[in-house]
Amino acid sequence: MEEKKMKIRGFLARFFRNHELRDDDDIFALGFVNSLLALQLVNFLQKEFAITIEDEDLDFENFRTLNNMGALLERKAANVAALA
Amino acid sequence: MLGTKTMESAGLRLDLSETQRESRQRFRGFVREHIVPFAAQWDRDQKVPFEIVEQLRAQGYLGAPHPRHPRGPMDPVTYGLLTEEIARGCSSVRSLLTVHDMVALGIWRWGNRELKEEFGDATARAELLCALALSEPETGSDAAAVTTEALIDGDEYVLTGRKKWITFGQIADLFLVLARCQGQPAAFVIPATAPGFSRAPMTGIVGTRASLLAELKFEQCRIPKRYLVGRVGFGFSHVVSSVLDLGRYSVAWGSVGIAQACLDACQEYTAERKQFGVKIREHQLVQRRLTEMIVNTRAARLLCYRAGYLREIEEPGAAAETMLAKYFASRVAVEAANDAVQLHGANGLTEEYNVARYLRDAKVMEVIEGSTEIQQITIPRLGFSEL
Numbered sequence: 001m002e003e004k005k006m007k008i009r010g011f012l013a014r015f016f017r018n019h020e021l022r023d024d025d026d027i028f029a030l031g032f033v034n035s036l037l038a039l040q041l042v043n044f045l046q047k048e049f050a051i052t053i054e055d056e057d058l059d060f061e062n063f064r065t066l067n068n069m070g071a072l073l074e075r076k077a078a079n080v081a082a083l084a
Numbered sequence: 085m086l087g088t089k090t091m092e093s094a095g096l097r098l099d100l101s102e103t104q105r106e107s108r109q110r111f112r113g114f115v116r117e118h119i120v121p122f123a124a125q126w127d128r129d130q131k132v133p134f135e136i137v138e139q140l141r142a143q144g145y146l147g148a149p150h151p152r153h154p155r156g157p158m159d160p161v162t163y164g165l166l167t168e169e170i171a172r173g174c175s176s177v178r179s180l181l182t183v184h185d186m187v188a189l190g191i192w193r194w195g196n197r198e199l200k201e202e203f204g205d206a207t208a209r210a211e212l213l214c215a216l217a218l219s220e221p222e223t224g225s226d227a228a229a230v231t232t233e234a235l236i237d238g239d240e241y242v243l244t245g246r247k248k249w250i251t252f253g254q255i256a257d258l259f260l261v262l263a264r265c266q267g268q269p270a271a272f273v274i275p276a277t278a279p280g281f282s283r284a285p286m287t288g289i290v291g292t293r294a295s296l297l298a299e300l301k302f303e304q305c306r307i308p309k310r311y312l313v314g315r316v317g318f319g320f321s322h323v324v325s326s327v328l329d330l331g332r333y334s335v336a337w338g339s340v341g342i343a344q345a346c347l348d349a350c351q352e353y354t355a356e357r358k359q360f361g362v363k364i365r366e367h368q369l370v371q372r373r374l375t376e377m378i379v380n381t382r383a384a385r386l387l388c389y390r391a392g393y394l395r396e397i398e399e400p401g402a403a404a405e406t407m408l409a410k411y412f413a414s415r416v417a418v419e420a421a422n423d424a425v426q427l428h429g430a431n432g433l434t435e436e437y438n439v440a441r442y443l444r445d446a447k448v449m450e451v452i453e454g455s456t457e458i459q460q461i462t463i464p465r466l467g468f469s470e471l
Contacts, residue, residue: 011400014467035228035325036403036462042322044400055194058315058322 005066097393111169119173126294146210153208160395164337171341175445176294182334187214187260190327194314215256217247228320234265243302253298271319273311280305291448331453332410339413339449343381346424373423384413404466411459417446
C-alpha cells in the first residue's frame with residue numbers, strides 16, 4: 001500500500017508543484033485537478049498497477065486522496081484474486 | 085547519439101515499420117482515387133455523399149482504432165497516418181473519422197456492459213455512425229457549463245435542450261450527449277430514433293463545409309437508464325475528456341495533412357508559374373515561405389509521431405503530448421494555408437485551386453477540440469516528462 005501511494009505521489013508531483021502531497025490531502029480541494037489531469041491519472045493508475053478503471057469505479061471518493069486511491073487499488077487487486 | 089532502446093524509453097521513436105509504410109501507401113492510393121478528385125465539389129455542395137461513408141467502411145477505415153474492429157484495432161501511429169492522408173484530400177471526410185471514432189471508443193471505454201453489448205460491434209464496424217453532441221448555442225469552450233438537462237423518470241432519463249455545430253449530426257445514428265443531471269455533468273448515448281429527438285441541417289459554414297453539421301433538439305427525449313455513459317458527475321472530466329483526447333489526436337494529424345496538402349500544392353504551382361521571366365520558386369521570398377512550410381510541417385508531424393508512440397505504449401502523459409501536437413499542428417496548418425494562398429496570388433482566391441479551401445479548413449482546426457486560446461491556458465499547467 002505504501003509503495004503504491006508513493007508511486008502515485010511521484011506521478012502527481014509533476015502537477016502539484018511546490019506542494020508536498022500528504023496521504024489524506026483532498027486533491028480536488030487543492031485545485032490542481034482539471035479534466036486532463038483526471039484523465040492522465042486514470043491512465044497512470046491503469047498502466048502502473050495493471051488494472052482497468054471501469055465505469056463503476058467512477059466515484060470521486062475513490063480518487064480524492066492518496067489513501068483512497070490506495071484502497072481502490074487494494075480492492076481491485078482483491079477482486080482479481082477472487083476471480084482467479 | 086542515442087541508441088534506439090534509449091530513445092524509445094524516452095518516448096521517442098522516429099521511424100515507421102515496414103507495415104506502417106505500406107499502410108500509408110495504401111491510404112494514399114485510396115485518397116488519390118476516391119477523395120481528391122471530388123473534394124472541391126463536396127465542399128461546394130456542402131455535403132459529402134453517402135458513398136464515401138460506404139467506401140470508408142468497406143476499407144475498414146471507420147472505427148479502425150476500436151478494440152472490436154473486425155481487423156483488430158489499428159495502432160495509434162498507423163491511425164495517425166490514415167488521418168493525415170485523408171485530411172490531405174478532404175478535411176470534411178477526416179472529420180467523419182474523428183467524430184465517429186472518438187465517440188465509438190468513448191462508449192466502449194466508459195459504457196456499462198449492456199451498452200457495450202448493444203453498440204460495441206455495430207459502432208466498431210461503423211454500421212452505426214456516431215457523433216459528439218457537446219456544443220450548445222450558448223456553450224462552447226466552457227463545455228462543462230452545458231444547459232441541456234437530464235431528469236430521472238423511473239427507469240428512464242428524460243433530456244431537454246439544444247446542441248449546435250454537431251459534426252455529421254445530419255446522418256449520425258448515435259450521439260454522445262453531454263448534459264447536466266442532478267446539477268452535475270453526465271454523458272448519455274442518444275440514438276437518432278429516440279422519441280423527442282430532432283435535428284436540422286446547418287449550412288453556410290466557412291470551413292469543413294461538407295461535414296454535414298446539424299443542430300439537435302431534445303424535447304422530453306426519453307432513453308433507458310443504461311444509456312448513461314460512465315456515472316453522473318464524470319460526464320465531462322472522464323467521458324468527454326477521453327473522447328476529446330482522441331479527437332485532438334485526430335485533429336493534430338488532420339492539421340498535418342492540411343499543411344502537407346498546402347506544401348504539395350505550392351511545390352507544384354511555384355514550379356510552373358512564371359513571373360518576372362522566371363518560375364516563381366526562383367524568387368527568394370517564395371523560397372522562404374516554402375522553407376517555413378517544409379520545416380513546420382515536419383515539426384508538427386514529429387510531435388504527432390511522439391504523441392502516437394506514447395499512446396501506443398499507453399504512457400499516461402500521452403494526453404498532454406497529444407495536446408501539444410494539436411496546438412502546434414493546427415497553428416502550422418493555418419500558417420501554411422495562409423502562405424499557400426499568398427503564393428498562389430489571385431489564383432489562390434478562386435475555387436479553381438484548392439488552397440482557399442485548405443485555408444478555410446485549417447482555421448477550423450484552431451477552434452475545434454479545444455481552441456488555441458484554451459490550450460494556451462492549459463498547456464503551462466501540464467506536467468511534462470523530460471525528453
